[in-house]
Amino acid sequence: MALPSVHDQGAAPGDHLGGLPPHARLLLAFARLRLTLDDIAGIRALADDPELSWGHFLEAAAWHKMLPLIGRHVDRHRLDRDTDAGKGFPYPWVFIGAYLANRSRNQALADEFGRVFAELGAAGIRFAVRKGFSLGEGTYHDPALRRIADLDVLLAREDAPAAHEVLTRLGYVQGKVADDGERIEPYSRDTQIFWRMNLSNQLPYRKPGGRPDITDFNVDICHDIFQRKSGVTADAAELLSRATPTVLCGTPAWVPEPVDRLLDLCSHLHKEATSLHFIEDRQDLQLSKFLDVALVAAATDPQTWKAFQERVAGLGSQAIVYYALHFTDMLFPGAVPVTVLDALRPDDLDYLDQYGSLDGQTSRWEQGFTERLFNSGRHTAGTVSNVPLR
Template identity: 40%
Template sequence: MADALIDDGLKHSRLSDIGPEATLLLALARLRLTAMDQERIHQFLSVNGRDLDWGLLLDQACRHGILPIIGRNLTKHRLIHSADGRTLAPYRWIYYYAYDGNRRRNLALGDEYAKVIRSLNDAGLDYAIRKGPVLTEGVYHDVGLRRMGDLDVLLHSKSLPEFRSIAEGLGYTQGHLSRNAEQVVPFDRRTQLVWRVNITNSSLPFLKPAQRDDVEVFVLDPCLNLFQPTSGIEADAEEFLARAVDTVAFGEQSYMLDPVDQIIDVCVQMHVEATTLMYIEIGKDLTILKFLDLVELLRRLSDEQLETLVARVRQYGCGESVYYALHYTSQVFPDDVPQDLIVEFEPAVSDFLDIYGVLDGKPQRWDRSFGDRLFDQRRWESLKVHSTVPGPRALV
């Protein structure tokens, strides 16, 4: 009975051999649940709720960055209550507090990052806010749904000294958080040298202890180019900044990448993080949240913007990264990625889909499927080589 429900009711991904907890997780990882979606989930829980490993589901939801969304959907739609009021899942309060706590945390981050944005505006700096803040407010439209971390800012390299001055004036320091979280310890010389020489498209992050219960540290992450230095792609940040569009971030007038550039940015970043040793080792290489981000950004594009996307990807020569992101997103959310868009970027040879470690100069091939790795908490143990990049790992 349970297998039939999984196959006929909940399962919409192309992933095979995933457990019932993973199947439920993917069904709940939506910004919008139709009445039919809700009924299928509720029926599944009515039959299988007691047999599920809820500890595993919570662990996977946290690892994939979607616990607030899961929590909101379960509680808002009362999916974990039977018709006669019985609870179909343990610890309902965890799901509500995950959403509400994330909302409060994001509001606290927004109060701080608004000060940074005001300072950037006052200085007349050219910049564009990337990723989390833009997605949380402008795409998810609910400050509690998406966990937000650092403030990612695209800058021209010539603006970095002034950005540094602004950051330091607001109490930020380049370094890592001390053991007691009360101060920032500067990075050692080796770390600074490696990043300066090998990771030239970004700067080491700037941190400020938050000393709050809901936020441990505020992080500013300046980016100087959307493409890695070893990619061979020539695209100055100035091009993207010239196309930046007005937005409102944390109540402040601000700037973000234009919608087409946002898609390119998310796809390139997804490819980099999914195949870089450092991200694999900390378990941040594959997360459902990244695939959901891309789905929601694609949903907002007009037909004209989709045509522009194709032309711009061709212009920059980043089709491999875009295909990588679209291909794997379609494995997780097949109904939400236009098939003709995937075909548009499909290469003659797609061997690179199974390769990792290229940017580290240590290319290796996975001997496990994508679906198997996606829900394996210890996939890093399968690595044949390891990262030698010093510095920050997981800051927030």
């Protein structure tokens, strides 16, 4: 099932949100895999708005990781050309070039991560691929549409030592990219201890990328799709027992089964939207993450939704899941069934405007959701992440 067109609801993108600037409305109009003729006409009308700032649009498209998707739309629908409906997009090579460059970059990532899958499998290690290529190949049906930063894998804690041996043999080091961009420097002992005691992920494994478009290859191992301080747990070993075999990056692999996959996307979105580390890096609210959830949600059948609600209730993760689905529904009305939202809605919604709880520094946003979503200058009331990365 595809996302419903905004024109099916008799509205232009962002009308239901109120007060969005022209560049934000245009960005929302592009946020779908397929465009109808009405969608294209609406995009041309939005692009012809004399108050539209193309500079703001380009900055927002890059920040929200939407440039590759926009580039394909510009190319496929000839939006770079003048028509009777309006002038063509300026600087089309920026958008189309971003799509083509992302295709090349993601192919290099696929070649590398395919080798990682093969070596993990040969060592008898069960794993499941989260987000990234599982979405690019399985949901978007075009890996070039998503900018993939790293390889996220679910792995049982008891398999971590064996996976460490595999990744070390492949040239990976648990560390950060050195200032010269040519080496990976191991993390400090304090950083290693903090991550081991407080987070559900291993410290990232990296090795130099050796390409202008790939600073490093990054493998992120996760043992639980919820953070320790969330009070909710879904251990990787249990999720792997239900994982589905597939082929990704041309290599046999596994992905979480549909209920766990949607649960993982919701937990991931909530973590990054409310954690100080991601807020400081301006990676907390990105339209691309909400689009991921919306596309998977729109393709979820009633039976899977029922099983999803039961699993959420069993885990006690209603607040985390509702956060993700609520804001996804705001941006993409119709992607999440109303009955599901009603069933998962907590009695107290005050937490929807809070952040920093996972850091032990709960604060409240001064701006509303849609205002801060498109406001790159939003602030965080002076709170600072305590997650060490040195």
